[in-house]
Amino acid sequence: MPKPPLESLRFFEAAARRLSVKLAAEELHVTPGAVSQQLRKLEDCLGQPLFERHARGLTLNTAGRDYLAACQRALAEIDRATAHLIAARRVILLSCTPSFGAQWLIPRLQDFLRAHPRIDVHVSTGNRVVDLATENIHFAVRHGLGDYPGLSVSKLLDDELVPVCAPTLPARLDALSGERLLHDEHRGDWRLWSRAAGLNTLDCEQGVVCVDSNAAIEAALAGRGYALARRSLLQIELAAGRLRQLPAPPLPSALAYYLIHRPDTVRDPEMGIFKQWLLEQAAATQNKSPPSGGLET
Template sequence: MHLPPLSTVRSFEATARHCSAARAAEELHVTPGAISQQLRKLEDFVGQRLFERQARGLVLTDAGRVLLAGCQEALAALQRATAQLRHQRQVLLVSCTPVFAAQWLVPRLQDFLQSAPEVDVHVSTTARLVDLAAEGVHFAVRHGLGRYAGLQARRLLDDDLQPGCCTMASATTGSCGRGRPGAPSWTPRKALCLWIPTPPSKPRWPGAAWPWRAAPWW
């Protein structure tokens, strides 16, 4: 099957519809020079002139009118076919943190896909707050207070976290717990591993002196 490149067909159809290479370039987000180049390629392919330049702009030749009818019919058929496929397969883009994806979402994803085979789920992992509309994200899962302007937030699950530290940390000198009798303090150079949940009205363990911070939640 000997067919012209699709880029030449799109450039030709847009130029014929607007009777202007400049307007076609604006529609296709390319330069007028690029449109002219595509038109020359298509004319070389069919071996005939497709446009005549007149005072009011570009005018189709007889060959151009024949080709335009075929191009519009073919592009319309292609549009209908792709629209049908896109309707059959729904794509959902979910944004979440890497830890949440690995520990909670991905292990449960296969069961969902089996129950909804017409849905394709794409997972994007990042810790930053995403712009759902600008980035095409359908759902985002985050740690936080759930207060996001212009968005609907639903609590997905409670994260029951407790403080813990590396076994190599030594109870010697440091700032954590300073000023509380009998409280351990940790060497600043040692790794302290601490997960902090959404800050409650007061610390959850007696005498806790760790400064609470708001962590992204949902």
């Protein structure tokens, strides 16, 4: 027995309810010709007409009236089932800084969403420290020393700073000059790096100060100067050749990116899946084996 296409049934339901090809087309945002084509396809599939066609519109015949009632029940059931599935999607809320979100998390997140279509991840970016308990945030990524009492803590990424530039600029130390430096809000980073690299003549008081490290990286990508940025956030740009690292040692930092959450959060299976994915992605970034449970404090 042939099965009519679902699209034809929806076109039929709209035309039968409105008794007008034109009004059905307006409702469905298609042309009247498209509606007529779907109606003919359905009638051909069923082997009998469903309408009596007149100059002023349509009239359902007996078969059409019976079929409309059955289609409306079936379509309503499909709509209810769809709404139930959508409502059943698990939403995970994560807070992080704009630079971590834009440079590291978002480029990788689409892979997770494709692998887990029933999980939605809502990312809130900002530099404000959120309260996981009172604001109902499931996870947060913090940049600090890892001391977060009462919370579960897993180190994600170390925080070496490396000098980078776009391919349009020479990736050489002798090309560095004060006016070409791109600073983030921590203006002292270039001073610390130049001292560690032995470039004591570099005037680190010059250059453009950006609102945050993400803005500094964007300026570097546009060829506006040299940025000092966290290597862990630049992996994709460096691998793609959109940025080049200057031949100089990185500036180590005691700071790192940490994933934190309330201890009971990962009792939810979907939350546990998302946490493990984050740890695996971070381990791949730094070529390490992912921790089984993270650093618990």
